[in-house]
Amino acid sequence: MEKLKIAGGYPLKGTVRVSGAKNSAVALIPATILADSPVTIEGLPDISDVEILKGLLEEIGGHVKLSDNEMTVDPSGMISMPLPNGKVKKLRASYYLMGAMLGRFKKAVIGLPGGCHLGPRPIDQHIKGFEALGASVTNEQGAIYLRAEELRGARIYLDVVSVGATINIMLAAVRAKGRTVIENAAKEPEIIDVATLLTNMGARIKGAGTDVIRIDGVESLHGCRHTIIPDRIEAGTYIILGAAMGEGVLVDNVIPQHLESLIAKLSEMGVYVEAGDDQIFVRSSSSLKAVDIKTLVYPGFPTDLQQPFTSLLTRAEGSSMVTDTIYGARFKHIDELRRMNASIKVEGRSAIVSGPVQLQGAKVKASDLRAGAALVIAGLMAEGITEVTGLEHIDRGYSNLVEKLNGLGATVWREAMTEDEAEQLKNT
Numbered sequence: 001m002e003k004l005k006i007a008g009g010y011p012l013k014g015t016v017r018v019s020g021a022k023n024s025a026v027a028l029i030p031a032t033i034l035a036d037s038p039v040t041i042e043g044l045p046d047i048s049d050v051e052i053l054k055g056l057l058e059e060i061g062g063h064v065k066l067s068d069n070e071m072t073v074d075p076s077g078m079i080s081m082p083l084p085n086g087k088v089k090k091l092r093a094s095y096y097l098m099g100a101m102l103g104r105f106k107k108a109v110i111g112l113p114g115g116c117h118l119g120p121r122p123i124d125q126h127i128k129g130f131e132a133l134g135a136s137v138t139n140e141q142g143a144i145y146l147r148a149e150e151l152r153g154a155r156i157y158l159d160v161v162s163v164g165a166t167i168n169i170m171l172a173a174v175r176a177k178g179r180t181v182i183e184n185a186a187k188e189p190e191i192i193d194v195a196t197l198l199t200n201m202g203a204r205i206k207g208a209g210t211d212v213i214r215i216d217g218v219e220s221l222h223g224c225r226h227t228i229i230p231d232r233i234e235a236g237t238y239i240i241l242g243a244a245m246g247e248g249v250l251v252d253n254v255i256p257q258h259l260e261s262l263i264a265k266l267s268e269m270g271v272y273v274e275a276g277d278d279q280i281f282v283r284s285s286s287s288l289k290a291v292d293i294k295t296l297v298y299p300g301f302p303t304d305l306q307q308p309f310t311s312l313l314t315r316a317e318g319s320s321m322v323t324d325t326i327y328g329a330r331f332k333h334i335d336e337l338r339r340m341n342a343s344i345k346v347e348g349r350s351a352i353v354s355g356p357v358q359l360q361g362a363k364v365k366a367s368d369l370r371a372g373a374a375l376v377i378a379g380l381m382a383e384g385i386t387e388v389t390g391l392e393h394i395d396r397g398y399s400n401l402v403e404k405l406n407g408l409g410a411t412v413w414r415e416a417m418t419e420d421e422a423e424q425l426k427n428t
């Protein structure tokens with residue numbers, strides 16, 4: 001087991017290149033199951049979620065090659081192998097195996113997913129969608145059993161705007177008979193990316209990126225080549241870091257339109273942010289103003305940037321309110337930030353940050369992926385050395401983090417934990 005050590009307090013400068021989007025990758029890879037010939041995806045991030053999905057596709061008989069961030073999946077030999085346990089529990093997005101395997105084989109057994117613990121994360125809307133398409137869905141000892149004689153297009157209104165349910169229903173519907181209409185669909189850029197791949201595979205999808213998606217089912221799908229979109233959350237994390245500590249940080253390979261809510265909030269704080277075609281330049285300021293943020297579905301402020309943004313707010317003058325309307329309990333990073341001298345109160349779905357304070361290095365633990373990002377940013381802002389444990393969460397979503405940070409002039413390194421430290425961590 002390893003920990004991350006950060007020597008904080010130094011300004012950052014230079015260029016950082018953003019990798020492919022985790023939340024696209026984890027849907028694009030299962031989507032390849034639906035084809036009958038090889039699919040190649042370019043620009044995948046070096047993250048554990050991608051490795052785990054590769055292993056899962058191999059378990060069901062896929063031939064998968066992954067090198068230089070490019071994955072080619074030959075799905076022709078795949079079978080509907082039950083996956084009730086094991087790797088499926090290591091990530092959230094294993095739920096996309098349900099839609100993709102149901103779409104291709106009309107049956108699937110998939111264990112309930114893992115992923116970040118952000119409070120309750122039900123999948124009732126996914127199940128509602130599968131049932132509307134004609135599947136019977138049961139939960140047996142923690143695994144979801146899906147079976148259908150045939151899948152028939154249906155009109156499905158999502159009671160909750162859900163990224164996962166929107167994509168999962170698309171996956172199940174592309175090879176169903178007739179037309180499926182998803183109403184109140186999520187509009188995140190990753191949904192458009194998945195629809196683009198499926199369309200290149202021969203699917204007929206209209207309206208991805210709006211709240212009504214129409215899918216006309218086709219008999220079969222074929223292989224193709226697809227380039228993934230850049231990760232707007234990874235980009236946002238480096239932009240926030242640039243806003244906190246940057247003497248001039250250029251974040252390269254971004255789609256600035258995906259980050260408008262973040263850019264607006266940073267400008268309101270007094271951060272210098274300039275968006276180019278596929279780059280964003282950011283420079284901190286000696287005094288930052290407090291702002292309130294409320295997370296919302298896209299194009300609102302992303303919940304996945306709420307935790308990293310909270311670290312930045314510790315430097316702002318005054319009181320900032322952070323409200324998470326998507327995950328009301330996504331505040332496990334706050335106790336750790338307090339250990340680092342932050343002054344933050346949690347009241348219901350909101351955290352109130354008082355600043356400015358000078359953060360101090362400390363030993364902290366990442367409870368989930370973006371809590372990890374928040375602590376890394378805090379460590380870089382802090383005086384002294386910070387040690388972050390729980391790296392398995394951070395490795396789910398940040399490609400080559402140490403190299404990218406050190407490329408900006410940070411001093412960050414991974415170190416093996418002693419046996420005592422590893423034992424202590426297990427008991428916390």
Ligand SMILES: CC(=O)N[C@H]1[C@@H](OP(=O)(O)OP(=O)(O)OC[C@H]2O[C@@H](n3ccc(=O)[nH]c3=O)[C@H](O)[C@@H]2O)O[C@H](CO)[C@@H](O)[C@@H]1O
Pocket residue numbers: 023026092093120121122123124125126127160161162163164165186303304326327
């Ligand atoms: C792999 C992936 O893409 N993960 C992202 C995805 O997660 P995920 O797809 O799991 O998140 P959803 O968009 O589905 O969740 C949004 C909200 O709807 C609720 N809900 C969701 C589904 C459902 O069937 N019933 C229900 O009540 C959730 O509890 C949550 O409050 O979108 C989240 C919200 O942008 C991001 O934080 C995650 O990074």
Ligand SMILES: C=C(OP(=O)(O)O)C(=O)O
Pocket residue numbers: 022091092093114115116304369370397
């Ligand atoms: C919550 C996240 O991921 P997941 O849904 O994969 O757990 C995230 O990326 O911040």
